[in-house]
Amino acid sequence: MPHGTMLQYFHWYMPNDGNLWKQIKSEAPKLREIGFTSIWFPPAYKGSNGGYSEGYNPYDLYDLGEFDQKGSVRTKYGTRQEYLEAIDAVHENGMRVIVDIVLNHKAGGDEQERIKVIKVNPDDRTKAISEPMEIDAYTKFTFPGRNKKYSDFEWDYMCFTGVDYANDTGEKAIFKILNGYGDSWQELITDEKGNYDYLMYNDIDFRNPAVKKHLINWGKWYWYQRNFDGVRLDAVKHIPTSFYDDWLKEMREFTGKEIFTVGEYWAPHSLNLLLKYIDETNHEMSLFDCCLQNNFHVASLSGKKYDMRKIFDYTLLSVYPERAVTIVDNHDTQPLQALEASVEAWFKAIAYSLILLRFEGYPCIFYADIYGAHYKDRGEDGNEYEIWLEKVEELEMLIQARHNNAYGTTRDYFNHKNCIGWIREGDEHHTGCAVLLSNGDDGYKNMEMGKRYFGKTFIDLLKKRKEEVKINKDGWGKFFCQGGSVSVWIQK
Helix, strand or coil, X not given: CCCCCEEECCCCCCCCCCCHHHHHHHXXXXXXXXXXXXXXXXXXXXXXXXXXXXXXXXXXXXXXXXXXXXXXXXXXXXXXXXXXXXXXXXXXCXXXXXXXXXXXXXXXXXXXXXXXXXEEECCEEEEECXXXXXXXXXXXXXXXXXXXXXXXXXXXXXXXXXXXXXXXXXXXXXXEECCCCCCCCCCCCCCCCCCCCCCCCEEECCCCHHHHHHHHHHHXXXXXXXXXXXXXXXXXXXXXXXXXXXXXXXXXXXXXXXCEEEECCCCCCCHHHHHHHHHHCCCCCEEECHHHHHHXXXXXXXXXXXXXXXXXXXXXXXXXXXXXXXXXXXXXXXXXCCCCCCCCHHHHHHHHHXXXXXXXXXXXXXXXXXXXXXXXXXXXXXXXXXXXXXXXXXXXXXXXXXHHCCCCCEEXXXXXXXXXEXXXXXXXXXXXXXXXXXXXXXXXXXXXXXXXXXXXXXEECCCCCCCCEECCCCCEEEEXXXXXXXXEEEEC
């Protein structure tokens, strides 16, 4: 997606006020003006705690804020009508809509069933730690508030591989459901935790042909509501690759569209697993480059001890850039969240320059880095913390530089541990730029812009440096940057 720039338009702690869809609608013209080409919406369907659900505990995929279920009609983000209007506004402003698909599990069942299970070791789910036994679990989903509108499909224990709570005894554990589709978990590409099929709540069993058919039908129904352009697939690590192979094929045939797809396979220390997953899904989807995000996190904590020449080592971007969606932070890595690995504020502009101003990858910007965020929550230690995330002041200018200047041949100058740079030569329609950054002291570097720039003057777009750089007859200039900062030099 050449020069595309995605915005993740939410973070985990958005207010529970039902205003997000209205906010997207009103902000759409400004977002296009900044330079965004795609907007990633949070999950739009009713979660198990209704208007308070972030959407990652889905209850009813057909309820987009239309039915009185789980204590509210609207979702955390608004009503169905407001959602559709937000999509329309994004499309009317020439941007693409990326919807969040959460199909690994369901939560908030309507009725209990007496089911046969085996308790397993949470650290190795292939090992049973009980004999087969019966428990009561909320595995029946009838959606009485929707009353069969759009679909009459009902879920029961035959649709799930496991649960984590026995209602009759109050015991929390991982229970493998004996449902007739196999005594083992579903087949995955890794043996993490023995088998990491089970993540949370009621884990969906894609071996059940009725379930698979229902989710394909739902996908078509969902697209038909407002013709989204792409999907972000949640928790793909825990779902058999064969399911999304078939689901995406059906969706693309039905819509006649590409349906851009990015999966969340979180394995920040296992590049080989990301590559294996892409192979197993026949190169039909991109993945978030969690390895690069982890490099940013580590670099931001390490200061000038980090060797910036290695910032792209062992990343998806470095070996398969066509399938890398690059991020600096997201709703899972932000402070106090499950995968917390946030990038320190001083390093964020540096990290964004590395994903926005190079040719490779498809950058995705985090909501809190554009708007800032303020929230309170409890940490793993049980204490409450108040978090302030400041917006990245340079971010809008970096996005504009991406769309105005970051074109043409790239020449890298990754020849110093702390100070690295590169130039984009530009093309027939765009003047290029020179980028210089340092995680240590103030730096400078001679870099070749190209002979076409002889006699031209370059200035720092970010206004960190006051110098003017004159390009010599051989096409070279001496560029500068502040310590712990980045400068983007463009033609005056």
